[in-house]
Amino acid sequence: MTEEQMKxxxxxxxxxxxxxxxDPNREGLKQxxxxxxxxxxxxxxxxxxxxxxxxxxxxxxxxxEMVILRDIPFYSMCEHHLLPFMxxxxxxYLPGGKVVGLxxxxxxxxxxARRPQVQERLTGxxxxxxMGHIGARGAAVIVEANHTCMTIRGIKKxxxxxxxxxxxxxxxSNLATRTEAINLLTGGRxx
Ligand SMILES: [Zn+2]
Numbered sequence: 734m735t736e737e738q739m740k741x742x743x744x745x746x747x748x749x750x751x752x753x754x755x756d757p758n759r760e761g762l763k764q765x766x767x768x769x770x771x772x773x774x775x776x777x778x779x780x781x782x783x784x785x786x787x788x789x790x791x792x793x794x795x796x797x798e799m800v801i802l803r804d805i806p807f808y809s810m811c812e813h814h815l816l817p818f819m820x821x822x823x824x825x826y827l828p829g830g831k832v833v834g835l836x837x838x839x840x841x842x843x844x845x846a847r848r849p850q851v852q853e854r855l856t857g858x859x860x861x862x863x864m865g866h867i868g869a870r871g872a873a874v875i876v877e878a879n880h881t882c883m884t885i886r887g888i889k890k891x892x893x894x895x896x897x898x899x900x901x902x903x904x905x906s907n908l909a910t911r912t913e914a915i916n917l918l919t920g921g922r923x924x
């Protein structure tokens with residue numbers, strides 16, 4: 734983020750503090766605008782990052798079985814309330830001649846998570862990138878998350894977990910492949 738963007742966030746935080754009836758100049762709040770700006774820079778860093786770059790390094794490998802990375806922790810911001818939602822992403826793909834390092838899949842999840850998001854889109858974006866960028870024959874993504882906008886406000890349902898899935902390619906067209914993926918991605922737990 735530029736210095737100008739950081740200043741804009743600080744100004745906006747001061748405006749909000751005033752609007753809720755606070756005194757932005759009282760001691761405890763003095764550094765708050767700067768702290769929030771620094772925090773948003775980190776939480777929204779995905780906006781200035783191209784997730785595809787993480788998949789530019791791949792290996793040509795004649796491995797055509799499923800590759801799975803389970804329990805990738807992520808933290809994101811619900812774009813409706815600017816409150817965090819967090820959980821785990823599980824990613825599987827069927828290589829079409831190209832294999833990527835597992836840590837790269839985690840980087841893709843992070844790049845898409847660090848921006849104003851909705852869980853459904855996050856799930857689909859990860860699957861679409863794997864399909865499109867490394868020519869996978871199939872991609873399956875399951876995301877499980879707690880939404881603080883549901884637990885601390887509104888209907889206040891702590892403990893509820895939202896589950897979304899995106900199935901592409903063979904995971905969409907072949908029922909047996911899809912079932913195998915879901916079992917492996919969820920470790921046999923029933924969602
Ligand atoms: Zn929300």
